[in-house]
Amino acid sequence: MSLDKTDVEKIAHLARLAIDEQAIPAYAKDLTNIFNLVEQLTTVDTADITPMAHPLDANQRLRADEVTEANQRELFQAIAPKTEAGIYLVPQVIE
Amino acid sequence: MHTKTLSELSTSLHKGDVSSVELTQHYLDRIRTHNNQLNAYITVCEDEALEQARAADQKIQQKTAGKLTGIPLAHKDIFCTKGVRTSCASKMLDNFIAPYNATVVDRVNTAGMVTLGKTNMDEFAMGSSNETSFYGPVKNPWDNARVPGGSSGGSAAAVAAKLAPVATGTDTGGSIRQPASLCNLTGLKPTYGRISRYGMIAFASSLDQAGPLARSAEDAALLLNEMAGFDTLDSTSVERDVPDYTATLKDSIVGLKIGLPKEYFSEGLDPHVAATIEAAIKTYETLGATIKDITLPNTSLAVPTYYVVAPAECSSNLSRMDGVRFGHRCDDPKDLLDLYQRSRGEGFGEEVKRRIMTGTYALSSGYYDAYYLKAQQCRRLISNDFQQAFSDIDVIMGPTTPTTAFKLGDKTDDPISMYLADIYTISTNLAGLPALSIPAGFVKGLPVGLQIIGNYFEEARLLNVAHSYQQATDWHKKSPLYFE
Structure with a gap:
């Protein structure tokens, strides 16, 4: 397989990554090489093989539905790029 | 001291x-x-x-x-x-x-x-x-x-x-x-x-x-x-x-029963490193261990499997770095998309971006079965090899x-x-x-x-x-x- 400039731009958009125009050919080459390495998996017969999501095949643990976290808004917002009146600020989304 | x-x-x-x-x-x-x-x-x-x-x-x-x-x-x-x-x-x-x-x-x-x-x-x-x-x-x-x-x-x-x-x-x-x-x-x-x-x-x-x-x-x-x-x-x-x-x-x-997988001593291994490892294993023999040649036949799948599973999970995990709640934020974002894209583009280095993009592609619509699911199946084959081996070695x-x-x-x-x-x-x-x-x-x-x-x-x-x-x-x- 081979990924081109359009593919890289689409992937970068999906990943919400701004990438330099000049870097696109290098990304296309590297991603192509990576997926060509991955390609060999297609030759493996995996019919009837259960995918392995957890090395120990453990199940999700459940806990009682009780409040365990105290509100630490001020502590957490102390490291935020921009806040106002206890909320995180981003550029205006709705006109 | x-x-x-x-x-x-x-x-x-x-x-x-x-x-x-x-x-x-x-x-x-x-x-x-x-x-x-x-x-x-x-x-x-x-x-x-x-x-x-x-x-x-x-x-x-x-x-x-x-x-x-x-x-x-x-x-x-x-x-x-x-x-x-x-x-x-x-x-x-x-x-x-x-x-x-x-x-x-x-x-x-x-x-x-x-x-x-x-x-x-x-x-x-x-x-x-x-x-x-x-x-x-x-x-x-x-x-x-x-x-x-x-x-x-x-x-x-x-x-x-x-x-x-x-x-x-x-x-x-x-x-x-x-x-x-x-x-x-x-x-x-x-x-x-x-x-x-x-x-x-x-x-x-x-x-x-x-x-x-x-x-x-x-x-x-x-x-x-x-x-x-x-x-x-x-x-x-x-x-x-x-x-x-x-x-x-x-x-x-x-x-102690030691298994030596033949796949770990094959092409690509520096001969001097191989000789050093063989000497170490000889030491184990003198300490009373026994040696057995084994095989982990799916070893060659490990790197390609890993380069689907790890980037896929990283692309998901690193989505939290979006310039909103903590971490780097770009200057003067013109809208929310610009905030995400430039904060992430500026904040991450080349290898991290490469892996995020690899994972994003592997998980993108229509490719999940071909990449992530397939890799998780190959992962089980790799794991099964080890369990097979451990049935008669320590x-x-x-x-x-x-x-x-x-x-x-x-x-x-x-x-x-x-x-x-x-x-x-x-x-x-x-x-x-x-x-x-x-x-x-x-x-x-x-x-x-x-x-x-x-x-x-x-x-x-x-x-x-x-x-x-x-x-x-x-x-x-x-x-x-x-x-x-």
């Missing part, structure tokens, strides 16, 4: 030969003298360390101290440390002061250990040479023109150069064992779930596991005792008793890495060649098995690591097997001349 083992340091502290403040100051002085040369630490916590040391001295005086109280250590900068910058070696988190402690950090704090600082690493633990760090590469103490390995390269260099008695690391595809091998250390990746991942900045959640980097199996066992254990804050933490890993170190290994041995430490810059232009540096370590992460690397000799003055893989939760056996070798050899006692 810095040449002592953890046990010796503990005895000195408890006998009052040295105080924790003196010991801590000694290490802080060594860091000040040598860190510029190695770049092993990103952040040195001088004030906090001395405060912890004073508290430790009090505990020792009041006879309420534990075995490791007052002993300094370094944390890989992937572990959140409350009130201290936790950068993950990324521009993205250069300004991130963690608001809470990782469970590992809490546990060693409770044990009374002293945090000297946060060590350098590959950005978000993505790399095998420590060259992807925003703060610059770490140098190998054995040869400053060479890499220390990665991603826990700063922890490895710090312990090897005696800028810390012991350190924490994390291992997603070999990131403890490979730098241990390249820096002549004992490094252990425990069974998946053995140590809490809470507060350990996530790379690939189904593979990530923390562990100790130390100068002997005994030291590694002592630190593992403090690190391991069930934690309700980590949903994949395993609820299972933690043995005293030092209790079985001296057990006899007569009759441990698996082989090289940790195909070569000794390579030169800085050698592999930076070719990501795939860098990925292949982890060819012998990746399988155990995919299977979730414990494995360690111990010093086994030198090739042209550079350390070679022997990898020992065990079945699930057999950390105690691995440390016992490693300790037995370290009683019969002194490779682990060799240290780089300049840092003696």
